[in-house]
Amino acid sequence: MMTVDQKYYFPTGGLPSQKETMTQRAVFTEAYAVIPKGTMCDIVTSFLPHWHKTRAWVLARPLSGFAETFSQYIMEVSPGGGSNQPDADTRAQSVLFVTDGQGLLRLNGQEHALKAGSYAYIPSGSDWALEAGVDTLRFHWLRKLYVSVLGIDAPEAFVTHEDDHDINLMPETNGAWGTTRFVEPDDLRHDMHVNIVTFQPGGVIPFEETHVMEHGLYVLEGKAVYKLNQDWVEVEAGDFIWLRAFCPQACYAGGPGPFRYLLYKDVNRHMPLSL
Numbered sequence: 001m002m003t004v005d006q007k008y009y010f011p012t013g014g015l016p017s018q019k020e021t022m023t024q025r026a027v028f029t030e031a032y033a034v035i036p037k038g039t040m041c042d043i044v045t046s047f048l049p050h051w052h053k054t055r056a057w058v059l060a061r062p063l064s065g066f067a068e069t070f071s072q073y074i075m076e077v078s079p080g081g082g083s084n085q086p087d088a089d090t091r092a093q094s095v096l097f098v099t100d101g102q103g104l105l106r107l108n109g110q111e112h113a114l115k116a117g118s119y120a121y122i123p124s125g126s127d128w129a130l131e132a133g134v135d136t137l138r139f140h141w142l143r144k145l146y147v148s149v150l151g152i153d154a155p156e157a158f159v160t161h162e163d164d165h166d167i168n169l170m171p172e173t174n175g176a177w178g179t180t181r182f183v184e185p186d187d188l189r190h191d192m193h194v195n196i197v198t199f200q201p202g203g204v205i206p207f208e209e210t211h212v213m214e215h216g217l218y219v220l221e222g223k224a225v226y227k228l229n230q231d232w233v234e235v236e237a238g239d240f241i242w243l244r245a246f247c248p249q250a251c252y253a254g255g256p257g258p259f260r261y262l263l264y265k266d267v268n269r270h271m272p273l274s275l
Contacts, residue, residue: 007260008099008116008220009237010138011040011057011074025234030066031247032228035059037238040074049088053081053132056141059240060216066244067214069266070192073141074218077103082131093146094122095194096130097262099220101137105130105159112159114139119182119194120159140218140262147191147269155189167198176203176253188268195263199224201255208248213265215243222259226251 016038025036045055057074060067082103087094096105098118105112105120106129112120114137122128124146130137148154160182167178180196199222208227223236227250228243235241241261243249253259 009037010099011037011076011238013040013042013045013055013076015041015043025239027233029229029231031244032249033242034228034233034235035240035242037236040238045076046073048083050085051075051077051081051083053078054083059218060242067216067242069214070142070144070216070264072143072216072218072240072264075137075139075141077101077130077132077137077139079132079134079136082129082137084129086128086130087143089143089145090125091145092143093124093192094120095142095192095264096120096122096139097142097194098137098139101135102133103130103137103139104133107157107159114159115161117162118159119161121155121157121182123155123157126157142192142194142216142264144192144266149188149269152188155183155187162196173203176200177205185267190267191269192264192266195265196220197261197263199251199253199259201253201257201259203253203259205250208250210246210248212245212271213267214245215241215247215249216262216264217241217243218262220260220262222257223254224251224259225254 024038026039027034040057046058054077060072062068098114098116100116103114105114165180167180169175169178178198183190219235219237219239221237226233226235
């Protein structure tokens with residue numbers, strides 16, 4: 001349940017009452033999908049190999065003709081749970097972003113304490129394990145196959161926290177729109193970015209962004225009206241928006257507090273010429 005000052009929304013499962021109406025805001029089109037928070041109940045969770053006392057809500061996976069580059073899960077690890085074999089695909093790089101609880105990440109021989117707001121980049125081929133502490137650990141897990149480039153080194157692992165990074169404000173917006181970046185845009189070692197975008201009440205994307213990057217957009221806080229292709233859609237904390245390449249997008253932040261979302265996009269590589 002979301003509290004007034006909570007910066008990172010997370011689902012807790014359960015089931016809707018039999019008295020509730022079944023029609024919500026869920027939609028899947030050829031250009032975008034919206035998975036509202038109300039759909040993230042107990043019966044749509046998944047269990048993953050070698051993860052103990054853990055369940056996951058799968059928000060995105062590669063789909064031919066839609067978004068093809070990444071997967072995204074919301075992971076819920078009960079106290080003492082976790083995995084020593086988290087990912088069987090050694091080609092996959094990962095980002096973990098913690099929304100609730102505490103945990104211990106063992107990454108390439110080093111230990112890192114995680115808490116809400118922690119961010120970990122895990123390169124492909126890394127040796128890692130994760131264990132929840134005395135409270136339930138909840139985090140986003142984003143995965144993408146790393147695309148190497150001859151003459152460019154692979155990126156190194158790192159663990160950080162949102163509080164250690166400034167918001168980069170968009171020019172001429174009077175502070176209404178900014179991005180917290182965990183990787184510099186011109187660091188060509190990286191082929192994906194996972195950022196946090198923040199709008200103050202009344203902030204807008206003042207044009208229809210139409211670009212090659214795919215997006216996974218999870219609303220951490222607040223509410224807005226989002227333009228997706230030709231449709232205006234209301235979204236709030238806990239909703240997930242999934243965009244294929246070139247889907248037009250814009251938004252108005254509705255207030256009364258900040259509108260914040262965790263944003264994935266694929267970057268810094270040539271376009272593949274085969275399907």
